[in-house]
Structure formats: structure tokens, C-alpha cells
Amino acid sequence: RVIFNIVNFSKTKSLYRDGMAPMVKSTSRPKWQRLPPKNVYYYRCPDHRKNYVMSFAFCFDREEDIYQFAYCYPYTYTRFQHYLDSLQKRNMDYFFREQLGQSVQQRQLDLLTITSPDNLREGAEQKVVFITGRVHPGETPSSFVCQGIIDFLVSQHPIARVLREYLVFKIAPMLNPDGVYLGNYRCSLMGFDLNRHWLDPSPWVHPTLHGVKQLIVQMYNDPSSTSFNRDAVKAGTGRRFLGGLLDHTSYCYTLEVSFYSYIISGTTAAVPYTEEA
Structure with missing residues (x-):
């Protein structure tokens, strides 16, 4: 003992x-x-x-x-890569995977696009939902949630079909692959909290953030304002930066998930998570 x-x-x-x-x-x-x-x-x-x-x-x-x-249910970089490989093998015409860039240690920054192929035709009007996850390596529940979102969006559920018809989903599920691989709790390989460096990410120190930011700036290049608080501690976070970058028709949210449990609707009972639910 x-x-x-x-x-x-x-x-x-x-x-x-x-x-x-x-x-x-x-x-x-x-x-x-x-x-x-x-x-x-x-x-x-x-x-x-x-x-x-x-x-x-x-x-x-x-x-x-x-x-x-x-600390919590692990979700490794290797598991993530195997999961994406299995999705690719299904040859779905509404699922696309590309490499947006590489981390400092040359791990893949994967970008997924889930939508009806008609929405990707040249000149087609696009309404985009951009989802990122795992900027902090220790927050493993975000990977389970992100996988659940992807599983639903590629499914044949009637709501998923409608969402693919009207929206383009861009998903970068693992923003900090080096930190995940190394078992860090919050920082990247070089000791940075990546969620404080959206304002001016370095292409060689924060290459994954830089790649995602460049893509978002390319997609939305109109300045705007945000109602998110101006707390100095939050400066450089994804929600704060993107809320300030995008125009008034765009909305930015952070979905935070407990490390431990969820509450059953209508009760106060806390139910511990399992890997399945």
C-alpha cells in the first residue's frame, strides 16, 4: 500500500x-x-x-x-491520428482532411472540413462554423467532446444531414499536438500557454496558432468589435481575439467541460464521466 x-x-x-x-x-x-x-x-x-x-x-x-x-481520461496524439485515419478510410464525399501546418516538433496540424460538396463549389456562399480544440494539452475532455461533434456531423442523423447542407464546418481538433504528445498540462513544447498568443503568434514558436489564425484572417478580413470582457488576464485568448477580428455577424464561444462529471437535466446529481459518455 x-x-x-x-x-x-x-x-x-x-x-x-x-x-x-x-x-x-x-x-x-x-x-x-x-x-x-x-x-x-x-x-x-x-x-x-x-x-x-x-x-x-x-x-x-x-x-x-x-x-x-x-489526472483524467487520457486522449493521446496517436489515438487522434488513428481516429482521423479511420474517418478517411470511409471515403465520405462530405469529409475532407488536410494538413494546415506542422508543430515545432513536426507533428501534423490537421484541419477537417465537413460539408456538402456543393458548398465548396467556386462562388458558393459559405456560412462557416470554425471549431478548435485541445489548445491546453491536459484538457483531455475537449478531445472527447470534439470527437463526439465530428462523429455526429459525419453521421446519417437527419439533423447532421441538414447541417452539412447549409453550413461548412472547419475543425482543428488539436491545436497543441506537441504538448499533448509530451504530456504537458497547459503549455506547448517551448513552455508557452498558446491560448494567450492569438494576438501575434510566431510562425516558428507558435506555428499551429499561426496557421489557424492565417486561415481565419483569410476567410474573414473585416474588423469588428466584441462584447467579450476586457480583462487583461484574458488578452490573447482565442475567444477574445476572434471576437475582435470577426464582424458583427460572427459569434465566438468557449465551451468548457468538466474534468469529472456532468449534471443530469432537471436534477443536481453529478454523474462521473466514462470514456463512452
Whole structure:
């Protein structure tokens, strides 16, 4: 039986105080499982400059096994590439994949276009929905949500068919592939929080942001204003920059997803996520 102490958390509020627990899997039990919440503690520690510590107890029961632990359900760069490869093999005439650029370590920046081929004819009027995800590598729920969006949009659901008929969906599902591959929580390979560098991304330090920004500027080149707050801390975020760049007919949203659970409609019951739902 071992007690792990993960130190130097800075936030008073944490889902680890609301029932969230780290994930574990092993070679003989390869499916990710949550540890029992009763074995997890989150507390302020005077030995760490009054920062917070997350401690959890775990019993190793098979000496020959290799065990892995995770903050939340992982979603790797490799998994993402396999997923896109499987979509391409379906040869759907309304799904297009291209490489918009490369990361610092030469990983692909994938751009997906989902729409009826008629909408891509020269001269066709386009109403575009532009979706980006995984700018912060540790926010793995965004990849599960993004995959769910893609799965729906390429499906034969009647609503998906109508959406493809009237809209062009441009999706860059993984803006920080180096950070994802390396297991970073928030930053890129070179230590930058990419969601603070939309204003002036460098083509060699922030190449994925630079590529996406160039595409958006090319598609929409009209200056406008935004009702998003002017908090200096948020300067350079995607929502703030794009809201200021696009004209008054455009809308920018950030969809934030819990690391732990969702609320059933009409109740206050928190249901922990699984990989399937």
C-alpha cells in the first residue's frame, strides 16, 4: 500500500474535493478506472509554501504488472491520428482532411472540413462554423467532446444531414499536438500557454496558432468589435481575439467541460464521466 503526494497545486477549489479521483490502469487491467474517492485527499500544506497537496492511497496487488496513473481520461496524439485515419478510410464525399501546418516538433496540424460538396463549389456562399480544440494539452475532455461533434456531423442523423447542407464546418481538433504528445498540462513544447498568443503568434514558436489564425484572417478580413470582457488576464485568448477580428455577424464561444462529471437535466446529481459518455 502506497500513498502518493502530488504537491504544489495552487487553487483552493478543486474537483478532488467533490469526488473526483485520479485514473489508473495496468497491463492486466488495461481499461482506465477511477480510484475510490475515499482514498483521495486535497488539502493545504504548510510544508509547501501553503500550496495544496493531492494525496491518494493505492494498493499494488500484482508485482508483474506495470501501472499507469492519469489526472483524467487520457486522449493521446496517436489515438487522434488513428481516429482521423479511420474517418478517411470511409471515403465520405462530405469529409475532407488536410494538413494546415506542422508543430515545432513536426507533428501534423490537421484541419477537417465537413460539408456538402456543393458548398465548396467556386462562388458558393459559405456560412462557416470554425471549431478548435485541445489548445491546453491536459484538457483531455475537449478531445472527447470534439470527437463526439465530428462523429455526429459525419453521421446519417437527419439533423447532421441538414447541417452539412447549409453550413461548412472547419475543425482543428488539436491545436497543441506537441504538448499533448509530451504530456504537458497547459503549455506547448517551448513552455508557452498558446491560448494567450492569438494576438501575434510566431510562425516558428507558435506555428499551429499561426496557421489557424492565417486561415481565419483569410476567410474573414473585416474588423469588428466584441462584447467579450476586457480583462487583461484574458488578452490573447482565442475567444477574445476572434471576437475582435470577426464582424458583427460572427459569434465566438468557449465551451468548457468538466474534468469529472456532468449534471443530469432537471436534477443536481453529478454523474462521473466514462470514456463512452
